[in-house]
Amino acid sequence: MLDLLEPENVVPAWKRWSPILLRPRTDPELFEAAVSGLAGALFVKQFSFAAPSLIGFGLSTEVLIWVAVGGRNALLAAFLGALLVRSVEGVLSDRLGDYWLLALGMLFVTTVVLMPSGLFGQILMPPVPRRFR
Secondary structure (H helix, E strand, C coil): CHHHHCCCCCCCHHHHCCHHHHCCCHHHHHHHHHHHHHHHHHHHHHHCCCCCCCCCHHHHHHHHHHHHHHCCCCHHHHHHHHHHHHHHHHHHHHHHHHHHHHHHHHHHHHHHHHCCCCCCCCCCCCCCCHHHC
């Protein structure tokens, strides 16, 4: 109704767009929320404890490394990155002792510099929708 009363040059561009472009995209957000909730439930089940102090800088940095190594283009790539980094952490901590964090940091930097989309990012990247080509 407001669009009919205002002249064309006064109406903001976002009001003239198609309703298809303005449709809320709730499906991906719902899926992400479900995966996050499942991850939190599994975390509590694993450690039998949850507190704000556990979810701090250390875990945030670890998640960043998982996503950077695996890839940020697909959820499965980040998941595979988490599995890979966790398994490499176990091997490195057994073999290098206290220096395993240095080796993990070098893996992170090397992956970011040489493969910006991660180890699995290009392989698992979803196709671009036809309307965005």
